[in-house]
Amino acid sequence: xxxxxxxxxxxxxxxxxxxFSFQPRDFSLPNSSWGSxxxxxxxxxxxxxxxxxxxxxxxxxxxxxxxVWKVRSFSRRLVFTRNIREQRAAFEYVxxxxxxxxxxxxxxQAGHLLEGPPGHVHxxxxxxxxxxxxxxxxxxxxxxxxxxxxxxxxxSPIPLGSTVLLTCSLDKKEGRKTFFPCxxxxxxxSKLHTEATGLFLSITMGHLLGG
Amino acid sequence: xxxxxxxxxxxxxxxxxxxFSFQPRDFSLPNSSWGSxxxxxxxxxxxxxxxxxxxxxxxxxxxxxxxVWKVRSFSRRLVFTRNIREQRAAFEYVxxxxxxxxxxxxxxQAGHLLEGPPGHVHxxxxxxxxxxxxxxxxxxxxxxxxxxxxxxxxxSPIPLGSTVLLTCSLDKKEGRKTFFPCxxxxxxxSKLHTEATGLFLSITMGHLLGG
Numbered sequence: 001x002x003x004x005x006x007x008x009x010x011x012x013x014x015x016x017x018x019x020f021s022f023q024p025r026d027f028s029l030p031n032s033s034w035g036s037x038x039x040x041x042x043x044x045x046x047x048x049x050x051x052x053x054x055x056x057x058x059x060x061x062x063x064x065x066x067x068v069w070k071v072r073s074f075s076r077r078l079v080f081t082r083n084i085r086e087q088r089a090a091f092e093y094v095x096x097x098x099x100x101x102x103x104x105x106x107x108x109q110a111g112h113l114l115e116g117p118p119g120h121v122h123x124x125x126x127x128x129x130x131x132x133x134x135x136x137x138x139x140x141x142x143x144x145x146x147x148x149x150x151x152x153x154x155x156s157p158i159p160l161g162s163t164v165l166l167t168c169s170l171d172k173k174e175g176r177k178t179f180f181p182c183x184x185x186x187x188x189x190s191k192l193h194t195e196a197t198g199l200f201l202s203i204t205m206g207h208l209l210g211g
Numbered sequence: 212x213x214x215x216x217x218x219x220x221x222x223x224x225x226x227x228x229x230x231f232s233f234q235p236r237d238f239s240l241p242n243s244s245w246g247s248x249x250x251x252x253x254x255x256x257x258x259x260x261x262x263x264x265x266x267x268x269x270x271x272x273x274x275x276x277x278x279v280w281k282v283r284s285f286s287r288r289l290v291f292t293r294n295i296r297e298q299r300a301a302f303e304y305v306x307x308x309x310x311x312x313x314x315x316x317x318x319x320q321a322g323h324l325l326e327g328p329p330g331h332v333h334x335x336x337x338x339x340x341x342x343x344x345x346x347x348x349x350x351x352x353x354x355x356x357x358x359x360x361x362x363x364x365x366x367s368p369i370p371l372g373s374t375v376l377l378t379c380s381l382d383k384k385e386g387r388k389t390f391f392p393c394x395x396x397x398x399x400x401s402k403l404h405t406e407a408t409g410l411f412l413s414i415t416m417g418h419l420l421g422g
Contacts, residue, residue: 060329077323078324079326080327080333083295084294090294112287113289113294114291114294115271115290115291116271116291116342117357119288122339123342123361124291124292124335124340124341125335125339128338128339131333131334146328148364150334150362150363152360152362154357157357160288
């Protein structure tokens with residue numbers, strides 16, 4: 001019965017007690033769809049103790065207990081950047097933060113379902129990653145925030161299927177406002193694809209979880 | 212045999228001659244997932260001759276013959292805003308243009324797979340629609356363009372599942388540059404959610420189709 005349970009977890013998970021110990025999948029861990037550039041940069045940052053990998057789930061955070069974030073497991077809602085099951089098809093990415101230097105990097109492999117101009121990544125998919133990375137960094141440093149402004153300069157199109165590096169730093173704080181410049185480059189940082197600034201407003205936990 | 216063909220179009224389409232007369236689906240036509248706000252605004256604009264509905268496909272444009280755009284039918288690539296098959300789940304939208312007044316509107320119903328802050332639309336999904344609508348308008352007025360800059364102010368979060376209106380106009384032209392302000396409001400235009408400006412650069416057809 002337990003073997004059958006593991007073969008058919010869907011129906012049984014609604015009646016068996018262990019369904020309550022559900023562990024959400026961390027999408028920022030390597031999978032077989034990652035190309036050599038993704039793997040190389042993952043290993044590069046993951047091997048240095050000053051960089052901390054942030055986990056990434058496909059459902060939004062439900063509530064906190066102390067400093068522990070929990071994930072809403074049984075909603076139909078999915079986080080925009082993790083809403084496609086097929087690996088390699090859309091957003092494959094992992095974010096690392098460096099608290100000492102207040103920097104953040106994201107390795108992003110752009111799949112074939114993100115097309116905008118023929119053969120290239122949609123400007124909206126690029127802005128989505130910029131919002132995600134700067135917002136993640138702002139939240140890591142300042143707690144709950146909302147995006148107030150994104151100003152994005154598209155310098156050079158990103159070929160579909162390629163891997164790029166997003167680099168983000170804290171520029172300044174002004175009261176509830178924090179400003180984060182972000183550059184999107186090739187994986188050797190020798191070609192600039194996009195540069196942007198994200199402005200975020202600190203908000204209360206009730207504001208974040210309301211609605 | 213013809214009945215069976217229509218029931219199993221996948222396998223047969225590879226051997227029957229009529230597979231070459233493939234008509235791509237126009238995603239900007241009403242479907243059963245559209246809520247009352249989507250339908251009301253669709254009827255409003257569709258019933259006025261000054262507004263022209265633009266078709267929308269899930270694959271990028273392959274080439275032109277004179278003024279006729281053709282759609283690349285057999286690629287695995289999908290346009291970012293049309294990459295999810297399930298109706299209502301992600302981006303449901305229709306764009307209308309008013310050539311006389313150089314204006315453009317988009318009715319957009321935001322599905323449950325576009326979540327950012329809990330219960331609300333991801334800032335990247337909003338910027339994606341702004342890029343799509345301003346870029347569509349720029350292309351309609353000026354021919355092939357690339358996004359050069361998006362400057363987006365997020366004023367008020369958009370609840371997941373709601374329908375909003377994007378309104379876009381031509382501000383000015385400076386050589387190859389065109390500037391398009393864009394507002395995202397509720398369907399009665401009484402509440403401003405987001406305001407933005409899109410800057411586009413005219414490019415050659417070869418630039419658009421290359422790569």
